[in-house]
Amino acid sequence: MPFIDFAAIIREAWMAYDSSREIARINDISAQVSTNHVYQITLRDKSIIIGKLSYFGKYEYFVEDHTIINSLSNNLPAPFEHFLARSLMKGNSLFVHRHQSEVIDAWVVFYRPIKIRNRPPKRFNQEQIVKLAEQFALFHQSCHAIRHTVPPSSKTLEVDIHHLLEIMNTEVGRHEYRLHEGLIRDQAERFFENMERLKANQFDKIPVFVDWNIGNFSLTSSFKLFSRWDYDWFRVSSRMMDFYFISRIVSDIGDRTVFTYNIGPLMEERFILFLKTYHQIFPFSAEEIQFLKEVYRFFLLNYVIKDGRYFFHEIFATKLQKEAYEAHLPSIEREFDAGILLKALNL
Structure with missing residues (x-):
């Protein structure tokens, strides 16, 4: 440009x-x-x-x-x-x-500028994870309560993945994705099949921000949510769309300057603690927990592979896309086990 x-x-x-x-x-x-x-x-x-x-x-x-x-x-x-x-x-x-x-x-x-209080810690302890889970449950409940009062959204998860497949059928797309076309099409097919199997389109839709990190929200001294900025990935969808990035916030390694989008945080005990606390306030269905796998798959396909070069500077986009192709997409079926999460939540 x-x-x-x-x-x-x-x-x-x-x-x-x-x-x-x-x-x-x-x-x-x-x-x-x-x-x-x-x-x-x-x-x-x-x-x-x-x-x-x-x-x-x-x-x-x-x-x-x-x-x-x-x-x-x-x-x-x-x-x-x-x-x-x-x-x-x-x-x-x-x-x-x-x-x-x-x-x-x-x-x-x-x-209008927004007031900022305390930045979240780079690594949360267990007490802080519990408090954060309580806050997210209350915030999601509030978004759920007023979901019928906000204007409708025309974007859906399926529309975005179909758009990726449409791009792949263009001359530019055939060149850009030529080395990974089979992998992308297979992952898209799995996504559509699991959306249908879980009846994900019947989940209640609320405003979600998807990208949560310690640099885009602040907390009070008592660890209550105080302010949020950066709305780049905002959409109206299932509340579960927020949970991959939440898992990264509460992960054992914590926030990092050099980052990767691996699936591991979704299976950590620290994230299970978050889910159990949240579940006591705003309960999940079994299908929503199973849908976490598709939340992660969608994130990689849409935000990293389809739009990565627009959301990230080139040096980051190239690295993240390479990791998605070579490691993260192939790891989904192997490393995500919804059964462990369902058992922890007694679902």
Whole structure:
């Protein structure tokens, strides 16, 4: 991609939003492993605004997701009424700026800055795992309670995997996936078969953020969820979509600078402790626990293989895709045992 002045697009978006309030400076606060662009905007009156710029995917999905997120942030009941950042409105509508040129089609949304308390520990102890599980159960219950009040979502898990298969049938896709086509098609077929077997489309759908890590949420001193930012992988789906990344947060090795997306954390005793605590508050069905295997499979197929080069910088995407092909996808049937989790939960 040729050089693009993203800050200029942010300025253009702000002028379209409110040209009467002048920008003093723009600071790039983007995560360094991602291709997404996030900016802290300081206005002349010292006000702070957060701007997010994206150019991957579809404009319609971007607007849809942020409309749902903004509705969720307003509708969540206590104690989560301030958990999410609120987007800026113009008139009665969410403000989204679309910049179209010969080089790029980019979209900008603005947020009010969100307060941050304590960052989660790099490695949780057992008492902290129990407290975190209680909080996630309560948060998911709140999202479940208001699920009928947020706008509908047009994205589904099947749509995303079918999109991967469609890409593989194009000239670009045939070249990109030529060495792994058989593996990808086999994994996609397993995914569809297990979705049907588990009747996963009948699971209640709630807003989920999928990507949880110690760098995108904060806690109070008593270990209650306080705030969450970074909504790149947001979708409306089964609550189980959150649990692979939760397993990574509570894993024995903890958060790491150099990371890999192995299936191991889903089978750790520490994650089982999390599940048992959560289950006491917001019980699972046996089918939901079995679906964890497909949550992991979907994550690899969609976020790593299909979209990895858009979500991660090239050096990370290449590494993660190589690991997915050579180790992680082949390990699913061998290393994930739902029976162990079901037994622990008495399901």
